[in-house]
Amino acid sequence: MTAQVPDTVLYKGEVYSIIDLTGGIPACPEQFGMKPKIVETTSYRGFYATYELTQEALYLRSLKFSEKNNHYLPIQGVMPTIRDCQAIYKGLSVVVRFTGKLRLAKDFIEEFYIDMGFQIPVAFKTVLDVTLRDGEVVEIKDRSEEMEKKRKAFKRRESDNVFELIEEGFDLDSDS
Numbered sequence: 001m002t003a004q005v006p007d008t009v010l011y012k013g014e015v016y017s018i019i020d021l022t023g024g025i026p027a028c029p030e031q032f033g034m035k036p037k038i039v040e041t042t043s044y045r046g047f048y049a050t051y052e053l054t055q056e057a058l059y060l061r062s063l064k065f066s067e068k069n070n071h072y073l074p075i076q077g078v079m080p081t082i083r084d085c086q087a088i089y090k091g092l093s094v095v096v097r098f099t100g101k102l103r104l105a106k107d108f109i110e111e112f113y114i115d116m117g118f119q120i121p122v123a124f125k126t127v128l129d130v131t132l133r134d135g136e137v138v139e140i141k142d143r144s145e146e147m148e149k150k151r152k153a154f155k156r157r158e159s160d161n162v163f164e165l166i167e168e169g170f171d172l173d174s175d176s
Helices: 144-153 162-170
Strands: 010-013 013-024 047-053 060-068 079-081 088-091 100-109 123-133 136-142
Touching: 010 100, 013 123, 100 136
Parallel strands: 010 047
Antiparallel strands: 010 013, 013 100, 047 060, 060 088, 079 088, 100 123, 123 136
């Protein structure tokens, strides 16, 4: 099993990883009439997205995936560049009408690396919870100090049920 590459969010000139969310996936190839297929073990969803969060809205800026039938459609008039069997849509400016919460993180601490799924909040120095309604920011809460306290008390959890741990590591739709 492989650690998963997270979607990213550009916010105030910094790059954050989406490590948790509620409300579903903000944007995916299916929304544009295409079906992703898995070509890398680092993306069991079959795609990666980059967003930008501004005061006005959440925007989809790029999308990378392989289409199941190799039938790529334009997104806002943009056709992809195909490289290594994957399409890369760059230069997008799609307003994402997402309602839910995104947990964003940056400044990864290597000693907390998990070999499967997505990385956990205590593994980052900077953690923000962003609540959005119809793509507009409702609240941004800095959780960095809380994660620092949890990190000091953190012990790697062991379980007799390895499948439960694997499932948890791949679940981004959990309660933030």
